[in-house]
Amino acid sequence: EEEEEEQFYMKDLPKHACSYCGIHDPACVVLCNSTKKWFCNGRGNTSGSHIINHLVRAKAKEVTLHKDGPLGETVLECYNCGCRNVFLLGFIPAKADSVVVLLCRQPCATLTNLKDMNWDPSQWQPLIQDRQFLAWLVKVPSDQEQMRGRQISAQQINKLEELWKDNPDATLEDLEKPGVDEEPQQVLLRYDDAYQYQNIFGPLVKLEADYDKKLKESQTQDNIVVRWDVGLNKKRITYFHLPKANEEMKLMHGDELRIRYMGELHKPWSGVGHVIKIPDNHSDEVAIELKSNAGVPTDCTHNFVVDFVWKSTSFDRMQAALKTFAVDETSVWGYIYHKLLGHEVEDVVIKCQLPKRFSALSLPELNHSQVYAVKTVLQRPLSLIQGPPGTGKTVTSATVVYHLAKQNSGQVLVCAPSNIAVDQLTEKIHRTGLKVVRLCAKSREAIESPVSFLSLHNQIRNIESVPELQKLQQLKDETGELSSADEKRYRSLKKQCEKELLQHADVICCTCVGAGDPRLGKMQFRSVLIDESTQATEPECMIPVILGCRQLILVGDHCQLGPVVMCKKAARAGLSQSLFERLVVLGIRPIRLQVQYRMHPALSAFPSNIFYEGSLQNGVAPADRTRKNLDIPWPQADKPMFFYTTSGQEEISSSGTSYLNRTEAVNVEKIATRFLRSSIKPEQIGIITPYEGQRAYIVQYMQYSGSLNKKLYQEIEVASVDAFQGREKDFIILSCVRSNEHQGIGFLNDPRRLNVALTRAKYGIIIVGNPKVLSKQPLWNHLLTYYKEQKCLVEGPLNNLKESLIQFSKPRKLVN
Amino acid sequence: DDEITLLTGGPKFVKCSEDDDFMTAFDKMMIDNIQARNHESLKVPQLDIAVPMHLKDKNKKAACSNFLETQEEPKENKSIDFVLMTRRGNKQQFTNLNVPISAEFAAKYKEREHAEKME
């Protein structure tokens, strides 16, 4: 099944595309007979058309028209002598009839008996006029077409022509390829054309792919002990423990691992499977579901080796999207094309029937800023919705999708970078009664989610109209495998049913990378909504966009965390800036949702002022967000927050790559225990710490030193800021870790990370850290000053907290 | 609703030394080509190009009707159907060629047509 994927990619320009600008309307192009390259009759930004530019530089004189052009396969040659030099040829009309012939200006057009034969040599009209072929011989591409093509300069033309002398197959990309050790080209704000866009992003995607590959391939671990099991679908499952797990590994559901037997009790064996369980608070075991049950050495348990199988799929799909964007003018509508590249286009209003009622059935009633967002978005071809924490981004997105689908302008494609975000939105859209299909990667089909029943592979299983498919499916489930004939039949039936289900859906939901799935290959989506788009890289966002987009809605919040880019080189060059962010810089104002329903008003005040110009309004009252009878010594009764001064030493964690702070961990455990004692459920508590070393230490410390049942502490989620983005907890304890006088505060320096950390809690937040160190950073200085003003900056033992008397320098004005 | 308007208009000419060089090279190539033809002592066939009879009648009608139909259109859109006569070996070929009125010979042809009609 994976081979299918490979043949599916990479649109190319047709052979007859202009070798300079890519324009390929047959009526507009001409072949240079000596170099066998095609060129268009547009001037671009030069003083001659591309074909003439080429002929002059290549010293070529003969051309061939395109057979699908207006003159068909007409050969441009002198009617009399057969000369084919286009610099000499011209038309001569008959004196009295609407007939013309081609004659060379020397000597045929000057022959004296011409006049006698009813031809009018005084009207001789050269083929090339003003350094361009006559427009009625070879069409001049329109301004629109020329602006949609590659914007090539005279300098680039010169360089390219030079390059062709050594290597006739060279392309413009070859001119711009950076050397091996060179820094990649920085991303831009505006791009001349989609070729330049591809030329800049392509290498960055490649850098990230190479980095990822190297990382995955360096993770082989040996001497692995396994245990075997069988899943409900009769497939083999292997459980094992990876001793050298680390932060960078980021093992995820659906990742592919290869397991090999190296012992002597069984002949050599190796099998590949998808990860269906990763280490969590309960067990450090990893589980994979094997692709094939054949020959599995289930009697052996020792001497296995585990390799990571690197998959290029997501990177291939990004590259393919970049290319399609460049070469295929039907991939996105011109308006979107120019807007994305930062060109100025006259605003367009989409004619649509605005609904009488904006709230969608079965979804919560919208507030005024949400209604405004929905209404505005429906009428614009390109919009940005900014959803600060707790402002009902998902409900708003689902409502937009509902109305888009009701507009009858085709199917809506809904994407987000992460599977969790896609699932959340899928569930809401499903509630509106629309027909939704959730398309999952094949490697993730075994993973349960709350919307599993909407996934394509499950809908196929439940399809009743094709009994033969059901029978084969049943057989496959029971026996694990089918005969090859049955398997073939099964696949073709399945493919057919998949196609039908997809075509009859109102909405298709998948990850951004999932939008590159071959199963969507021939489909077109006029309307595309990308949720959490600020967490996707630009090339990732382009995957759903190039499927024929005419209306694009990007939802996200550029004041929260951006996309994760592992390769520092690529990140530095700007791959970690999202498309949403760039469009904001280009001057597209995001529509901001303004009412937050998550945080106690005391908790939302600081983030609102610092990150959202004070625009966040509270949709909840203090009473809605107050838990009574808590054994927590809030310094101010009406403010469920405090900063707990701890001046413990930070130290390097045992892995050597991270930090931990024991004193902070002790305090975190004490606070957590108080919450648990006040009968707060462990699932309602979140502990955020930016360092993996501290995360592991807190988990371990709570379980072994906490005074309550181990199990309770196990249920408390301890994770990085990044892991909490998009989610909420009733109570948050934030452990800052860093506490040295000389070095920076690392991760906490990023304002967007601080924003996320501060906005997860609904009922209360406690920050544990060293104010003296943290206050050196301007943003933290603001935060600490704020807590001090609120009389919420405290120190001393938990049962006897005192206001801290520490003085901070006056906070500097922040510049965004 | 496909209409979009680029506020920057179409491609803008960029003056640069590379383009100046191109213009010079173009003029030189043109002159060289013509001079080369002048200096070659070319033996070309005896000129013998007649307008075939069948084209004379058929096309006049076509051109007239075309002209009448397009009378309402703005001037720059007007065009006349010409026939391009070419030769493949000894066989003549005819291809329709839509020539805009902006081409001088097309304008002349139209004037003459008009004058004939008036008569």
Ligand SMILES: [Zn+2]
């Ligand atoms: Zn061109």
Ligand SMILES: [Zn+2]
């Ligand atoms: Zn000739």
Ligand SMILES: [Zn+2]
């Ligand atoms: Zn543009």
